[in-house]
Amino acid sequence: MAKKGSNPASSGDASRPRRIVFTRDATGLVREVSIKDAFMIVFSLVIGGGILFLSVQALQPGYFPGANLSISYLIGLIFVLPLYMVYAIFSRAMPRSGGDYIFVSRILGPGLGFVASWGVWISTLLTMGILSYQAISFISYFVMQFGLYTWNPSLLGWSIWLTDPIWGVIFGITLVLIFGGFLIISLKASLWLIRVLFIIPLIGLLAIVWVLSTHSPLDMVWAWNNIFGWGATMDLLPGAFGDLFRVAFAFPVQYYWLSYYFNSLNGTTGATLSAVVIAMFALGGGYSLSLIGGEVRDTRRTFYLAMVVSIILIAFLYVALLYPLQSNWGEFIKLYDFLTYTKDPLFGMLWWSLPQFSGELSWLSGWGSMLSKDTLQYWILYGGWLYAGKIPTPLPASIPLFAAPLAGLNWLGLFIIGAGALWLINSITPMLFTSSRYIFAWSFDRIMPTKISTLSERTTTPIYAIGVSMLVAIIGIVLSSISTVQAAINAVFLGILSIVLTVVAGILFNRRRKDLAERTYNPKIRGVPVITICGVISVFFAVPLILGALVTFNTGSILVIVIVYLIGAIIYLYMRRRNRKAGIDLSEIFRNIPPD
Template sequence: MGDQPVDVERAGENVAGETPVTEPDAVTDDTTVHDDDVELERTIGLVGGLAIGIGTMIGAGIFVFPGLAADNAGLAATLSFAIGGLIALLVALPTSELATAMPRSGGGYYFISRGMGTAYGAIVGLGLWLGLMFASAFYLVGLGHYASAVFAELGIGLPFSPVVGIGLLFGVTLTALSIGGTENTAKIQNVVVGVLLVVLTVFLSYGILDAVGVFGGGTVPEQFFSRGYFPVLTTAALVFTSYLGFAQVATVAGEIKQPGRNLPLAMVGSVLIVTVFYVVTIFVATSAFGADRLGEFGETAMVEVAREFLGLPGAIAILGAGLLATFSSANASILSASRAVYALSRDALLPRKASAVNLRYGTPHVALLAAGGPILVLVATGKVELLAEVASFLHLVMYGLICVALIVLRRRDPEWYTPSYRVPGYPVVPVAGALASFGLIAFMQLESIGIGTVVMIASYLWYRYYAGDVTLKGDI
C-alpha cells in the first residue's frame, strides 16, 4: 500500500466555535502524515491487533454467556453463537475494506461520518461511545460474578451478594489504572490472550473427547431445539455482545502497522477464532450437563463445567481465566471508548476539552473519567442481560450502517476511496450484513430496544444542538 490521500471535505463549526481538525496528507505503512513533517507512528502489529480483537471478545462469550444462553435456547444455543459469528463475519469483511481505505482512529464512526455525512456519524459515534460503556459495564458485572465465585470456592459466606460491589471496585481500579498507568498494557494484553487461548484449548479438547464418549462418560442425550426455534434467534441477539471486539480493532486503525494487510487479517481472523471457541465451548458445556442444569448455574456455569471434567484444579483454572478474560475485555472497551471520544472531539462533535491529554501521565483523563463514571452507574444496575443487549443494539446499528456506508461509497466511487482490500462477494455480503445486523435487533427485548433508541435520539439531538453546521462527508 502506498501513499493514500484521504481527501475529505470538512466545514462548519460547533457551538463552542471549534472546527474539525485538518485531515492528514497521507497514510503510509508506518505513519499517518500531517503537513509533510508531522507524523503519527503506527506501532500495533498483527499480533497486537488480534489480541485486541480476541481479548475483547473472548471474555463475554465463554465466561458469562454459556449458562444464560443454554437456559434460553437449550443445546441450540450452539447455533445461536454460530449465527452471531456469521453476522459478525458479514460485517467484519466490509469493515475491513473501509478500514484499509480510511485507516484512522475512530473505526465505524469515521467510516460512516465520511461515507454518509455528519448526522449518521454523530448518531453512530456517540452511540458507539455509549455502547462501549454498556459493554464495559457488562464485562465488569461478569467479572463481579467470577470474583464472587472465588469467594464461594474459598468457602467464605457473605451475607450479601458481592457481585455489584466487586464490579464497581474493579471499575474504579480500571479507570484509575488507565489514567495513571503508563506500563506497557498492550504487551500484557498479548500475554493474557495467549494464556487464555492455551487454557481454553486444553479444556475444550478434553471436553470434546469426553462428549464423544472417549472417557466413557458419553454425552447427555438431548433434543437440539429443546426450547423451540424462536429462542435461537433471541439468544443470538443476546449473545451478540460476545462479537463486539472486532470493531475495537477498527477503533485503533490509526495505530496499526501496514494497515492494508493487518487490519483485514486482525478483524476477520479474530472473528473466526472466537467463533470456533464459542461454538465448541457451548457444545461442550451443554453436553456435560444438559441445558437445564447449565442454565441454573447462571453466569459462572463454566466453572461447574470445568469441575465436572477436571475436578477442583479445573474449576480454579477456569475461575482464574474468567477473571482475566472479563478484566481484559473491560479494559479494552474503556480504552476504545476513549478513542471514540477522541475521534468525536477531533471532528468538533464533542468539546475539544473532552479529549485533553494530561501532561503528567500523557493520558486522556477527561475522556477516561467521562467513560468511567457512567460505567459505574451502569454496573450498579447489575443487569447482565440488559447491559449486554443495549451494547449489542448500539453496535448493531453501527454495523448495519457500516455496510450501508460501504455500498454508498462503492456506488459514488470518490477519487480518494482506494481500499487495498476489497470485500469479496460485493454487493451480496454488505447487503446481507446490513440486513442481518438490523434484523437481529428485532429479536431483542423491548426494554433494550427502548433504551437503545433513546440513546440514538439523544445523540441526534446533541448533534443538532452542538454541531449542526459541521460537515464531514467525503468529497465525491
C-alpha cells in the same frame, strides 16, 4: 494570533477561502499497536460473556433448547465474516481514530455518523460495566471452591457474601479505575497489561477444551458431587447431581420439565438457526479495532490479520469448547438451565434455590450433628445462605461452571474458574482504549468540546477522553446492579444502527465518495469493489441480528434507545449551531479524512 500548530477558523471574510478546521493539524497520537497487540485486543474484545455464559444459557426455556450450538456458531462465523471484511477494508483505507464514526460521517453524513457512534459508545461502556460487575460471580465460585480445596469455612462464607450486589459494584469500579489509570499513564503499560491478561486466560480456555474432550458423560456424576456434595441419599443418581433430577421429576414440576424436554427434541433445526443470533453476538466486538486505526503501526496487514483471521480462529475455538460440552452433557445442561432460569413462580428457581421444601433431597441429611466434609458443601450452598440472612440463588450457568468440577477439586479446577473471570476482566482495558477514541475523534472534528481531544504532554494519551469514558463505564456498573435497567439496555448493546450504517457506507462508498475511493485503498474483483460485495452480503446476514435485537424489545428497551439517540442528536445539533456561530463550517471537515 493563533497558537503554533492550531488550525483556526476563518475570520468570516467572504473573500477569504474556506479552511479545514480540525482541532489541530495532527492528532498527536503515536502508532504503538503492533500486529500481535491487535490480535490480543480482538481476542480480548470478542471472547467473554457471549461464549462463557450465553452459549449454555441459550438452551433455557423460551430460547433455543434444541439448538446444536456448534453448528449455530459455525453459521454465525459465515454471517459475520463479510461484515469483518467491510470493517477491515475501511480501516485500511481510513486508518484513523474513530473507526466506523469516520467511515459513516465521511460517506453518509456527519449527523448519522455521530448519532450512530454515540449509541455504540454508550452501549460499549455500559456493557463493559456489566462485564466487570458480573465477573464477581466467577470470583464467588472461585472462593467457594478454594474454600473447599483448603477446607476453610470462612472462605465458604465469603463466597456467599460476595454475591451481594454491592461487591459487584465495588469490584467493577475498582477495575475501571485501575485499568483506566494504566491507559492514562501509559499506552505501552496498558498494552503490556493486555498481553498478560490475554495469555493467562487463553491457557485456561485451552485447559477447558482438554478437560471437556477427555471426560465421559458419567464422569460428571462424580465430578459434580465432589464439589457440591454427595449427601446421604443412595440412589441411581446420588448426591447433588441426582438432586437436579429429583427436583425436575417432583410433583408438579415434572409436567413442566417433561413438556420442556420433549419440546426441545422437536424443532432442532429451527432452534439451531435461531441460536445464530447468540453466535453473532459472541463473535462480535472485534470491529472495535477500527477505532484505534490511528495508533496501529502496520495498517496494510494488521486489520485483515487481526480482524478476519482472528475471528476465524476464535470461532473454531468456540466449537472446540461447545462440541464436547453439548455432546456429553447437553441434557444435564438443559436440566440445569430449566431449573435455574424458568420464570414460572411455581417451579424453576424457587424449587432449585429453596430445596428445603422438598423432603426428597439428599442434602437434608447434613443438618445438625451429622455435618461433615461432604455435607458441609450442602450446608454452604443452602443452609449457609439462610444463616447469612440471604435468599439462596443457583450459580449462573456457564462453561467454567460445568468444566471446573471435571477438572477436580484441585489447582486446575481453580485455574479454570479464574480464567473465566479473567476473560471478563481482560476486556476492560481494550474496551476503554477503543471506546475513548470515539469521543477523541468527535472532539477532533469539533462535535465535542475541543478540550476532550487534548493529549497529555508527558504520556501523549487523551486523558480527558479516557476520563469521560471511565465515568460512563462506572455509571454502567451501578446500573448493572439493577436488573430491570440491565434488561432494558440489552437491545442497545448490539449497536445495530452503527453496524447497518457502516455496511450501507461500504455499499455506497464508490458512489457517494468517489474522490475518497480513488485515493484510498479500494480492492476490486472484475471491476466491482470488494467492499461493495461484502456490504451487500452483510445486509442479508445482518437480518437475523436485527430480528434478534427486536425480540428483546420491551417498553424499557425502546425508551432507553430513544433517550440515548435523542441525546446524541441534541448534542450534534447544538455543536453544529455553536460552530456555525464561530464561523466554522463542519461540512468542510467532513469532506476530508482527519490528519494523521
